[in-house]
Amino acid sequence: MPSFYLLIGCFFLVFANIAESSFRLCQKWGCTSKLLVLYSSLANPVSLSAALVLSQEKGVRVPRPFSSGPSAFIPKEEIVEASQVDPQTEQILAEAYSLSGHVDHLTQVMGLHPHYLESFLRSQFYLLRMDGPLPLHCRHYIAIMAAARHQCSFLVSLHVREFYRMGMCLDWLKGLQYAPQRLRNLNEINKILAHRPWLITKEHIQNLVKTGEHSWSLAELVHAVVILAHFHSLASFVFGSGINPQVDPQNANGFQSVFISDNCTCDLASDHHLDRDLSNTSPVTTDSLEALMDRMKRLQEEREEDEASQEEMATRFEKEKKESLLVGSGDMKNEVMPTSKVSRFVEDATFGYQHFARHGEDNPPTFRAQDYSWEDHGFSLVNRLYSDIGLLLDDKFRTACDLTYYNMASHEDVDTTMLRRALFNYVHCMYGIRYDDYDYGEVNQLLERSLKVYIKTVTCYPERTTRRMYDSYWCQFRHSEKVHVNLLLMEARMQAELLYTLRAITRYMT
């Protein structure tokens, strides 16, 4: 019983503002888990409410959660409000809760876009838990490998925990060199995919698939590649939205805490706290919302007359590509060595991002989107080798691309198609994927420089994202809109990685 009082104390501490009535509601333990989640989504730190369950049942002491909420960039009130208003969000969060027993920060932030969250969770669930060619623990290990490439300790610790739960091959967690050779072979395409996906060739595939002791079957490989791409891009989202590290309720009772604690001490938060002070003083860009909307309107009208010559179009793409290389390339040389806890899952850590287009070297040929598109080619291949994943990914890409609320900042009823397409295509442009039917001049007009810096950082080397970057673009926009941007970047990146790999696999097969 004393533990229960302790709990109440803790409870009042955090939820002091919540009316007593709701407290009584919770005290009366007849409430279903649904109620609990509803409650927790109201009061944000879900970890606490999950701990509530735990302590009710086991009488364990609960650690106090970080006060900063799910994201270091977004004030927690924003996220709470969103989930409070929207019954759909609430339901999806409830679903997520019932699946894993807790709702992590990532899910909460993504909950700002419930429609997308639904298809995201569905595909992630399928990828990690449903029937597939790879054994379950391997999937989590691959996820760890992928996230570690970007030093994303949030995802690494999340999946270390999942891996731990499987209870198999625990010594793999000591580092990559303890994992079987087969998984380590995957490291080659892992690093290429993470940093320079355009370098992937059919020889890489051949090396993995060729018969031998540690060979992969094509189906397994495709599964692994989808996981890799999924978690690379998810790392982008995590850094781009400043997701705070998780204090997991499971962790509270001392179980496996030794393992987790050294992973979990993430310096992301402290890093951002530093940045926060700076951001307040950072100058507000003058490029305002109205100007952007004006340009969109003008572009729309111009389209009819605009008769840019084909050469012009081609140069525009090249220009955008070249320019993307100048954007935020200040500190390319001093490669940051990854933090030690995550780095044990990384081999060849020095392999990092390099620009697709570099001066004075023969660049890899431009990837023509029309020659190998997701809809026509990628889908068929992926679905053939790993059934049903194609449908789920297709749904996810589609949802991300079509998602719109028809408003921009304070303006309503705006067609944002153009802006969304510019974001998506700009990411692909940086990866050297060109759409014949897109005028890359639009990118230049719609995306301001600070936004380009942000995009470049988040997609190519997300670990360097700072709060200042996040704050410096689109000042008048809502946080949920910035999360929307992150979703687009994430999906664009994932698709680009998949396209390059799947093209290599196709070439290997023919």
Added chain:
Amino acid sequence: MEKMSRVTTALGSSAISGRTMFCHLDAPANAISVCRDATQVVVAGRNIFKIYGLEEEQFVEKLNLRVGRKPSLNFSCADVMWHQMEENLLATAATNGAVVTWNLGKPSRNKQDQLFTEHKRTVNKVCFHPTEVYMLLSGSQDGYMKCFDLRKKESVSTFSGQSESVRDVQFSMKDYFTFAASFENGNVQLWDIRRPDRYERMFTAHTGPVFCCDWHPDDRGWLATGGRDKMVKVWDMTTNRAKEIYCVQTIASVARVKWRPERKWHLATCSMMVDHNIYVWDIRRPFIPFATFEEHKDVTTGIVWRHQHDPYFLLSGSKDSTLYQHMFKDASRPVDRANPEGLCFGLFGDLAFAAKESLISGDANRKPYPGGDRRYPIFFFKKPDLTEQFAHVSSALSVFESSLESKRMDWFVKTARLYLLSGKSFAELCDHNAKVAKELNRPQVSTTWTMLRIMFSDPANLSTPGPNHIGKLGTLPLMNSFSMKEMGMGTESRLDRSKGESRQDNIHLELGNSLINNICPTAENEETEGSEGQAEYMFGDAELDDDDLYSMEHDNQAAEEQEYTLPQEAFPLRHEIMDNPLAPEHLQQDKADSPQASGNEAEVMCLTPIESFSLISISQPLFSPHLPAPFFCPVVREMLSHYAEQGDVQMAVSVLIVLGDRIRKEIDDLTQEHWYMSYIDLLQRFELWNVSNEVIKLSTCSAITCLNQTSTTLHVNCSNCKRPMSNRGWICDRCHQCASVCAVCHHVVKGLFVWCQGCSHGGHLEHVKNWLKSSSHCPAGCGHLCEYT
């Protein structure tokens, strides 16, 4: 006039000749098209746009349309079409969204005629009107279709599909105003060219994008569509709703589909990914392609029949940068390689065998199948269709029946039901099974069991339950209450079953009667005299009903005595965590090989043929009780393999389970898994679900035990709003009601829910059980007489 021209072209076609040939292109092709007189072909791709002449022996490059030092994206073609009326007119669809027309009659080097840049995204398809010279239709990624009049500078009309990217547009061959458009979201729309505001008709043809469609050249209403879902479907558009009349399943997503000229049922397809072949299908035979062309090394991107009225020449372009002319006579015919023999075992040991009739006809002893003349498969009766060019394979079907008594599989079913595999001491299990085998008249098996008991039992236990003790059937615990009825042999069991049936009937009657009785009072009042016959009949029934009620009560009592618990294996509440402690280390097998043991080898061998009881009585004393169990392992292993090879995998698996750790290590895992799989497969064929589940549960192969964990999801609908409940099984998200409330305690049921099929009230298993002990009415108070069986 129309007729005339057709005759001349048909005549012209007879002049076409050639052979299978190919030429290298400089770059991958995206699409090809032929001119009307079949003498030239245009190839278009990202980096190629050329016209080739078709000569007798080879392709000859006629013209390169890609001119200029730095060709613009307008030359990067996604599709190309040659006008079928005007031989100088071509149209291309560019990847940058431009629609370009070309006039070969132009004197300059650049033949570009018109340029339309109205589409915002890639144009996937262009299509000329089959008879109208100046009408061109385009379909684009941006979701719009545009109709151009080539005499004007811009489009005449724009059709908005309102759905998604347009993948293909095709003018109908016969209806002047109609065209079909296929979409990325799986829809197909029919449009009237005069009405740009709304489509005439829309239906969903495929899941996922419909990449292509093609109107039948002769049959007005037929439209073939091909999609990413690997299917080709033929739709009859003449009816009110588009009706799918044929469906061909291919092995990869379908990129192009083209009807074969002059052959009503044939169409050619090629794929976009993985599969490089071109197939010609007879849509009535959707399983094996009629013909295949296997020349290309990379995916085929464009196919076209060389001439509108000549079915023997097919042209194709491919990503491997080649252009092929395929001759139909050189095609490979998969049918020829297909195996027309088939063999199948019936469940009860019958054997059906179909083979080419020529092989069998010599056999004179064949006698007609008792159930009518069913020697021939159904299609054999089909009147041979002359238009069908498939090689006719008439095969004869022979059915060999096993003789009624000896080979019937009854023993299998009975044995499966009666064997005990767990839940008792080893010796008891063996004895029980031995007895079962003996009763089923299988002395050898029975003896085997007995000997297993002797071999592996502890010396102490050995003496107590002798093999002759098996006689007391009554004391033997039953696997479940069900098996009780089946325990008896032959006639008895039949009797039992009939009894069961009659009882079921009575229940129905009773239900019916109770209904009737409820209505009766009013009915009787009205027509007491008029329908005397009926009343009498009813009365009779009612009497019967009384009887039944009585017997029913009796039954219930009996059932109670038998205990209510459900068969344990059918409802494992939760999987036990499989944590089999390793059995104490057996003695090393080497021991058996030691010289001392080898002296015994001979006796052991003489044991294996296991023949009769008498042997045991001799052999028993031979073995001193000290002999360790592992000593027998090699023998038992051989014995098991022997049984398995003889087809009695049941024995092998049963012994494996009963012996458990004693023998498991001796047999390698793959073999075990194989046995398990075959046995489980057999059990499921005989619909012995409970037994098969028990076997799965008792097996130690991880591959087998996980069978139990597949498809364990149960989907439920809400009883209030009738919609599926997605999250939890007991509360509905939509109407926020607890869906399944126990009628007794009024709490939500989260586990087993039992309900009456008559009134659909129910609740917790225990509660309902208890309730019905004391009352026969429904606990919900609806007045229904519920029954728990």
